[in-house]
Structure formats: C-alpha cells, structure tokens
Amino acid sequence: MHELAVTESLLKTATEYALENDAKKVTSLNLLIGTLSGIVDDSVQFYWDMISADTICSQAKLNIERQPAKFKCQSCQTEYALDGELSPCPNCGSVNIRVIAGDEFLLQSIEIEK
Amino acid sequence: MSTEKVQIVEKILDANDQMAEENQQAFDKNHTLAINIMASPGAGKTSLILRTIEGLAKDYQIAVIEGDTAPVTIDADKVHALGIPVTQINTGGDCHLDALMVRKGMQALDLNEVDLVIIENVGNLVCPAAFKLGSHINVVIASIPEGDDKPYKYPNIYRGIQCLVLNKTDLKPYVDFNFEYFEKGIQILNPGVEIIQLSSKTGDGLDTWLNWLRAQIDAKKHATQ
Numbered sequence A: 001m002h003e004l005a006v007t008e009s010l011l012k013t014a015t016e017y018a019l020e021n022d023a024k025k026v027t028s029l030n031l032l033i034g035t036l037s038g039i040v041d042d043s044v045q046f047y048w049d050m051i052s053a054d055t056i057c058s059q060a061k062l063n064i065e066r067q068p069a070k071f072k073c074q075s076c077q078t079e080y081a082l083d084g085e086l087s088p089c090p091n092c093g094s095v096n097i098r099v100i101a102g103d104e105f106l107l108q109s110i111e112i113e114k
Numbered sequence B: 001m002s003t004e005k006v007q008i009v010e011k012i013l014d015a016n017d018q019m020a021e022e023n024q025q026a027f028d029k030n031h032t033l034a035i036n037i038m039a040s041p042g043a044g045k046t047s048l049i050l051r052t053i054e055g056l057a058k059d060y061q062i063a064v065i066e067g068d069t070a071p072v073t074i075d076a077d078k079v080h081a082l083g084i085p086v087t088q089i090n091t092g093g094d095c096h097l098d099a100l101m102v103r104k105g106m107q108a109l110d111l112n113e114v115d116l117v118i119i120e121n122v123g124n125l126v127c128p129a130a131f132k133l134g135s136h137i138n139v140v141i142a143s144i145p146e147g148d149d150k151p152y153k154y155p156n157i158y159r160g161i162q163c164l165v166l167n168k169t170d171l172k173p174y175v176d177f178n179f180e181y182f183e184k185g186i187q188i189l190n191p192g193v194e195i196i197q198l199s200s201k202t203g204d205g206l207d208t209w210l211n212w213l214r215a216q217i218d219a220k221k222h223a224t225q
C-alpha cells in the first residue's frame, strides 16, 4: 500500500551511505522485513526497479530476509513463533504476551563497488 | 575496483519518526494534547470527533486536522460548522498521514491557543500503523458492524494505541459480534489498553470517553517539561 514511500526512504538511506563511503555503485542491499510490518516484498521490488533507475543504486539487487513474528508470554516466559492467526500462549494459555520480533524493516547493510 | 560491505542497520522509517518526534515537541511546548484517530472508513471517526467537540468545546480550545485521500472537504466542513478551527490535508491518494503532512497542518493552527488537537487519519487499518505523527495518544475506533475478527486480521494497528473505542454499540442486537473474542485479540496485541464501548448515535457510553480524554488533556495542560 504505502510501499512507494518506504522504498523512497530506502533509496535515500542507501544512497547516503554509498556516497559517504565513496562508492561508484551499489551492488546489493540487505534488508530484514518482519512479517508484522505489513510490507510486501514484491511491491518494494516493483517500486525499487522504478525509482532506482538512473541512480547510484540502479544495478543493486535487493536481498530480503523475512523475520517471522515472535511472541513472549509474560506469565510463563515461553517464547513462540507465529505464522497463522494470533493465539494465546501455547504453554499456559495466557493472553498477556509481548511481540519480541516481526516488526522490523531494516536496512542491514549494502554492498558497494569503489 | 574493489567491493566492500557497509554495515548499516537503520530503520527505514527513521526520517518520519524523527519528524514525528519534532511534532510532539512542538505540541508539548504549547501544552497541547494531540490525538490521532485511526479506523477503517465508516467506523465513525468523524462522528466521534463531532461528539467530542460538542462535549468538550465549552471547557477546552479544540482544533482538528482532517486527513483525506481526495480533495473533498465533507468531514472538514462538518467540523467547521461547529466553529472549530480545522485544516484539511489532502494526501493526494496516499493511504495514510505521515509526520510531514501533520507538520503542514500544524502550521495552519495557532497551537498556543489550543488545548487539544484531534487528527482524523485516513480511513485504513493497515498503513497508518506504520507512520508516527507525533501524537501523544493514538486511538483506534472499531465498530460493531466491522466484525469481531479485525484484531486478528489487522494486528498492527492495535499495538501502539492507548485507547480502543468500540463504536456503534446500538447495533449489537442486529450483528453477531463476540465481544470476548474481540477483546482477547486486543489483549494479546496490547495488554491492558483502555477499551471504551460507546454509540456516537445514541450517546451511550460517551461520557466514559469524554472523561478519559479530559484527564489526558488536563495532564498535558499542567505538565512541566
């Protein structure tokens, strides 16, 4: 949905780091995207191809790693991953749980040529 | 030619988060409480805003920032008719407000004179969750006809909020809505969050909302920074 805005932000960040490091071009971006972030890989790729043309990132490949949602039960400290419907703690049934992973949309690193 | 890996680890929405932080500082400086109202289209954002103005305008200075995807001023006109300052932000088709758009809305208001800014976000249960605006309080309005499974389908929107309003309780007799199932989803996502059931149509439960909001406005008004 708003992948254009986040892809623009991604291009801006990658470009800043590339210039800071005297890159001639950027060859890849390594991203971590959590399943709870609501961000759709294909859409990011689509906008990326569109807006990165004619920039220092024009040939950069997007390597997207997916981070599954993880919860921690506050009652019994059990940690569990979730890929389907939201559910209470599988160990004790408590709904007092916290999200500990799955929110991410991180640019972890870029690979550049000098 | 050499290749090199540059470690970054940066959150991609950071630029927006920073601007949101600045917005919040501007609100704080003026002792203005800012609330961001999110919901799907038709859940009752504008209705609750109008009810809130009716209930609180005699005691507080209120202003409204209206977000809309199209340049229609239907909602803004309703607020304006109550004699309340309102600025309309047309997102140009975008599915959410972001901190920069709110900044523009703030510039059209004299915050010094305002105790409460109400921001009506774009009707959408997905995107607004990802963009902080600088509001102190984020509210989601759910409504009975939307069904009880929305927390399970759109989990993100319920997580950063301080209050969940369940609107249109007058329709309970006509709709199968399992409140326990709904509440369990909310609890999983946001343990202990304030849940207020009301009907903007009949006014039932509205006092609970108005009193809750009064307490928040008063706390901000008298906060020392």
Ligand SMILES: Nc1nc2c(ncn2[C@@H]2O[C@H](COP(=O)(O)OP(=O)(O)O)[C@@H](O)[C@H]2O)c(=O)[nH]1
Pocket: B039, B040, B041, B042, B043, B044, B045, B046, B047, B048, B123, B167, B168, B169, B170, B171, B198, B199, B200, B201, B202
């Ligand atoms: N029955 C009933 N209808 C409501 C209630 N609150 C709002 N509505 C109606 O729901 C529709 C959408 O409301 P509106 O405030 O424009 O929703 P928004 O799109 O979220 O701003 C309108 O026809 C309202 O009259 C309520 O508590 N009960």
Ligand SMILES: [Mg+2]
Pocket: B045, B046, B047, B075, B120
């Ligand atoms: Mg509206």
Ligand SMILES: [Zn+2]
Pocket: A001, A002, A003, B095, B096, B126, B127, B128
């Ligand atoms: Zn969006």
Ligand SMILES: [Zn+2]
Pocket: A073, A074, A075, A076, A077, A078, A089, A090, A091, A092, A093, A094
């Ligand atoms: Zn447990």
